[in-house]
Amino acid sequence: MSDILSIRNLSKTFSVEGRPLPVLENINLTVAEGEFVAVVGHSGCGKSTLLKIIAGLETADPGGAVFLHGREITAPGPDRGMIFQEHRLMPWLTVEKNVTLGLWDKSRRERARLADEYLKLVKLEGFKKAYPGQLSGGMSQRAAIARALATNPQTLLLDEPFGALDALTKIEMQREIMKIHNGKKTTMIIVTHDIEEAVFLAHRIVVMSNRPGRIRDIVTVELPENRSRGSADFGWYKKKVYDYFFEPEEDTAPEFAL
Numbered sequence: 001m002s003d004i005l006s007i008r009n010l011s012k013t014f015s016v017e018g019r020p021l022p023v024l025e026n027i028n029l030t031v032a033e034g035e036f037v038a039v040v041g042h043s044g045c046g047k048s049t050l051l052k053i054i055a056g057l058e059t060a061d062p063g064g065a066v067f068l069h070g071r072e073i074t075a076p077g078p079d080r081g082m083i084f085q086e087h088r089l090m091p092w093l094t095v096e097k098n099v100t101l102g103l104w105d106k107s108r109r110e111r112a113r114l115a116d117e118y119l120k121l122v123k124l125e126g127f128k129k130a131y132p133g134q135l136s137g138g139m140s141q142r143a144a145i146a147r148a149l150a151t152n153p154q155t156l157l158l159d160e161p162f163g164a165l166d167a168l169t170k171i172e173m174q175r176e177i178m179k180i181h182n183g184k185k186t187t188m189i190i191v192t193h194d195i196e197e198a199v200f201l202a203h204r205i206v207v208m209s210n211r212p213g214r215i216r217d218i219v220t221v222e223l224p225e226n227r228s229r230g231s232a233d234f235g236w237y238k239k240k241v242y243d244y245f246f247e248p249e250e251d252t253a254p255e256f257a258l
Ligand SMILES: Nc1ncnc2c1ncn2[C@@H]1O[C@H](COP(=O)(O)OP(=O)(O)OP(=O)(O)O)[C@@H](O)[C@H]1O
Pocket: 014, 015, 016, 021, 023, 041, 042, 043, 044, 045, 046, 047, 048, 049, 050, 085, 211
């Protein structure tokens, strides 16, 4: 696998009420073409900021940069799709129009075909003509996922895409994303709070420190593509990542009187 994305010496400091707020500190990471990378860390450690910089929606501090195929990222582009933490659908457009928003270069027929394909994938085929205000939170997020997938980007940036979904839909969507990844070999970077999700999806898990976010460690998940959540190996990786964030839990096994 050749490298597609290279993050070099990336730091980011915001200014809040006239004071500097360091959010990311010296991030260095290379992502291979077709790789699935998960980023986990506490709230506020800069995960969304990192994805926004890769998307070209936010700039890095001078001295740091992100390169895509060796070219420095300075703006958003159709080569990178992003699914945001919140759905960001246009409330005045139907679900179908929202999903085909990025497909302006395609014919009407092709747009309709892609809308059908991806709305079916996220199980919203009956809601093409609905408006976002008529959908539940989880349905809106599924529409946003369809919109990001429909443009078939080379790299997909996912910012807690399943956080608003119920537990069962979340598992279904994780499996669908995995199928898409395996089929299309899209490079994917997912930010998540959910350690199980990270172990289920990722080849490597980037563990971040608290703000300012630094890379504490990178865990390589050596599990087969079809992962079983119940397997001992799966549990081993989950525990390994949990242990970066939490003290070992006390042994609560009941004591038996002799
Ligand atoms: N545009 C901005 N201006 C000023 N501060 C910002 C801006 N965007 C983010 N921040 C601050 O940067 C820090 C990191 O924010 P970010 O959204 O990247 O965190 P996160 O790791 O994604 O958190 P969460 O898990 O809660 O989504 C926060 O303290 C936030 O207040």
